[in-house]
Amino acid sequence: MKAGQSVFATVSNFLSERFPVEHMNFQHMVEKKDVPVHNMSWGYYTGGLTLFFLMVQVVTGLFLLFYYQPTVSDAHLSVEFINKHVAGGALIRNMHTWSASCMIFFAMLHLLTSFAMKAFEKPRELTWIFGVLLLFLTFTFGFTGYLLPWNQIAVNATKVGLQSVEAVGEYLPGALSQLPHILRETFQGEASVGQSTLGRFYALHVVLLPLALLGLISLHLLSVQLHGMSRGVDQPTKKSERFFPFFIFKDLSLWSIVFLLLLILAWCIPFDSFLPYPLLAPYNALGSTPAGIKPEWYFYFLYYPLEMLPFWLILLATGLAVLVLIFTPWIFKGTSRKTLGLITVLASLYLVVMTVFGEQIYHMVKP
Amino acid sequence: MWRAKSTKESISAGFLLAVLLLLSGSAAECYPEYQAFIEKRSGKTVDCAVCHVNANGPVGRESGQIGSLSQKQLAQLNAARAAIEPEMLKEDNPILNRLGNSIIRTIGKKKFLEHRQDPEKLAELLGNKSDLDNDGIPDSQEYLDGTDALNSSHGEPFKLFLVNLNRYKYHLALAALAVFILDWGFAHLIQGFYLQSKMGKAGNHE
Numbered sequence: 068m069k070a071g072q073s074v075f076a077t078v079s080n081f082l083s084e085r086f087p088v089e090h091m092n093f094q095h096m097v098e099k100k101d102v103p104v105h106n107m108s109w110g111y112y113t114g115g116l117t118l119f120f121l122m123v124q125v126v127t128g129l130f131l132l133f134y135y136q137p138t139v140s141d142a143h144l145s146v147e148f149i150n151k152h153v154a155g156g157a158l159i160r161n162m163h164t165w166s167a168s169c170m171i172f173f174a175m176l177h178l179l180t181s182f183a184m185k186a187f188e189k190p191r192e193l194t195w196i197f198g199v200l201l202l203f204l205t206f207t208f209g210f211t212g213y214l215l216p217w218n219q220i221a222v223n224a225t226k227v228g229l230q231s232v233e234a235v236g237e238y239l240p241g242a243l244s245q246l247p248h249i250l251r252e253t254f255q256g257e258a259s260v261g262q263s264t265l266g267r268f269y270a271l272h273v274v275l276l277p278l279a280l281l282g283l284i285s286l287h288l289l290s291v292q293l294h295g296m297s298r299g300v301d302q303p304t305k306k307s308e309r310f311f312p313f314f315i316f317k318d319l320s321l322w323s324i325v326f327l328l329l330l331i332l333a334w335c336i337p338f339d340s341f342l343p344y345p346l347l348a349p350y351n352a353l354g355s356t357p358a359g360i361k362p363e364w365y366f367y368f369l370y371y372p373l374e375m376l377p378f379w380l381i382l383l384a385t386g387l388a389v390l391v392l393i394f395t396p397w398i399f400k401g402t403s404r405k406t407l408g409l410i411t412v413l414a415s416l417y418l419v420v421m422t423v424f425g426e427q428i429y430h431m432v433k434p
Numbered sequence: 435m436w437r438a439k440s441t442k443e444s445i446s447a448g449f450l451l452a453v454l455l456l457l458s459g460s461a462a463e464c465y466p467e468y469q470a471f472i473e474k475r476s477g478k479t480v481d482c483a484v485c486h487v488n489a490n491g492p493v494g495r496e497s498g499q500i501g502s503l504s505q506k507q508l509a510q511l512n513a514a515r516a517a518i519e520p521e522m523l524k525e526d527n528p529i530l531n532r533l534g535n536s537i538i539r540t541i542g543k544k545k546f547l548e549h550r551q552d553p554e555k556l557a558e559l560l561g562n563k564s565d566l567d568n569d570g571i572p573d574s575q576e577y578l579d580g581t582d583a584l585n586s587s588h589g590e591p592f593k594l595f596l597v598n599l600n601r602y603k604y605h606l607a608l609a610a611l612a613v614f615i616l617d618w619g620f621a622h623l624i625q626g627f628y629l630q631s632k633m634g635k636a637g638n639h640e
Contacts, residue, residue, distance in 0.1 A: 098631065150587055157587060311624075311628065312624045312625055312627070312628040315624055316621050316624065316625075319617055319620050319621060319624075320617055320621070323613050323614065323616070323617040326613055327606075327609065327610055327613050330606070330609055330613075331599070331606060334598060334602050334605070334606065335594065335595045335598035335599050335602065336591050336594055336595050336598070337587035337588070337594065339587055339588060340581070340587065340588050340589055340590070340591045340594055341591060343478040343479040343480065343580070344480070344483070344581065344582040344585065344588050345479055345480065345481040345483065345489060346479070347582075347588070348483070348489055354490065357479065357481070358479045359479045
């Protein structure tokens with residue numbers, strides 16, 4: 068902040084640089100927008116694919132809303148009804164679950180490629196932060212949606228998740244230590260995971276989170292369109308292509324192919340077939356917890372380390388990772404793209420190993 | 435003489451007791467040998483719902499368990515217990531699900547009990563004809579894979595993929611055609627907008 072400059076003026080300058088309203092016209096945002104062509108150009112498609120899967124989520128989710136009943140007595144039955152008796156119900160539900168996983172996969176890939184391409188450089192800091200918040204929001208969508216079928220794995224995994232939230236309180240100082248407990252009580256709504264929890268998760272999943280997502284994604288996309296595509300590589304490339312119509316053509320063609328692949332997956336492999344069937348049985352509050360309860364695959368990178376290492380260590384690492392992600396534009400301001408690429412490769416390696424081999428590693432460490 | 439009669443009687447009594455124990459045992463247990471075999475072979479968790487109505491097995495008062503049966507169902511259960519050979523089975527066992535009853539109808543209770551020590555043989559005895567959930571994977575294969583033989587949405591993912599790909603090939607071909615036509619239409623629409631905006635600009639310059 069320069070001497071004599073008020074805080075308001077500083078904030079105002081910062082925001083006007085990040086949201087240059089003079090660029091807010093069709094000519095600048097569409098007609099004159101160029102997309103650099105280089106060996107990392109494929110990274111520019113990952114954001115679009117995430118958006119595409121979000122649109123599939125919205126459409127299929129709306130269809131599911133017609134039949135799904137958010138009550139503990141009827142939730143599981145209504146999901147079974149959708150699967151077995153509604154015309155195209157199984158296909159729609161499978162598209163919803165498959166595209167949820169795909170959306171999270173591409174959101175993570177988009178974050179990693181954006182990091183490697185240094186797409187967070189000034190004036191795109193806020194674009195990056197909105198993106199990180201969108202990724203967290205996507206994970207929350209996954210967590211809240213997991214409970215809705217009200218089967219054994221859904222309820223028991225949610226219980227474990229909420230217990231983990233409460234356990235964080237032990238490591239926080241003073242009044243802050245009560246915050247996780249309050250959060251758990253708020254989301255759980257009663258002594259154990261029950262009707263109140265289902266109602267609240269449902270409200271979060273279909274109303275509150277979509278509203279938050281709509282706001283954040285609007286800001287993220289607006290900021291992307293205002294600033295154009297980031298350079299992506301150290302040496303400015305001479306080759307570029309017009310966003311309109313050439314990049315949009317390619318994007319649409321890719322979306323078509325991906326839609327077909329999604330359709331094949333949803334038609335041919337019911338998502339539930341990856342789970343042992345006792346975990347898909349309706350939740351029985353009086354029964355014992357079945358073996359094999361674990362979260363969705365996209366939480367494995369956090370879940371298996373939690374099972375193997377002390378809680379405080381994972382909490383510390385997660386807290387640090389979140390802070391680093393949010394402050395990336397400032398922490399890695401002077402870092403070269405080569406170094407960023409190396410960090411990305413290491414982070415990707417960790418995510419892939421934990422997701423694919425996490426269970427085997429866990430059994431090796433704790434036989 | 436007395437001694438001989440006594441021996442004969444004790445043999446009969448012993449046989450009767452053994453049969454009763456066998457029958458009562460078979461009704462009350464869910465044969466964990468089969469469950470253990472499936473879990474070991476498939477690497478997946480399974481429960482008594484492989485063959486029984488209730489996932490917690492036949493004993494208890496919950497739905498599908500012996501304690502919840504009506505008089506008529508109990509009579510049905512006893513008749514099913516007594517049927518050692520498949521042809522002796524008149525009605526389904528009320529504590530078994532469709533797969534459980536299908537197994538007993540196909541191979542009979544005697545053979546089922548005989549193969550407790552060799553559970554892999556059960557798949558062979560069942561053959562490949564029966565597919566109760568009509569998902570394209572035979573019940574015997576679902577038994578080996580540890581998947582739900584009564585749920586068409588549950589099976590070994592790759593096997594389901596191949597079966598469904600073949601089953602829905604015409605649906606998928608039509609979907610592919612529709613998607614590509616839509617893509618072609620959108621591409622031309624965007625091209626139209628692009629050309630129109632270019633022509634508009636050219637007109638303005640003139």
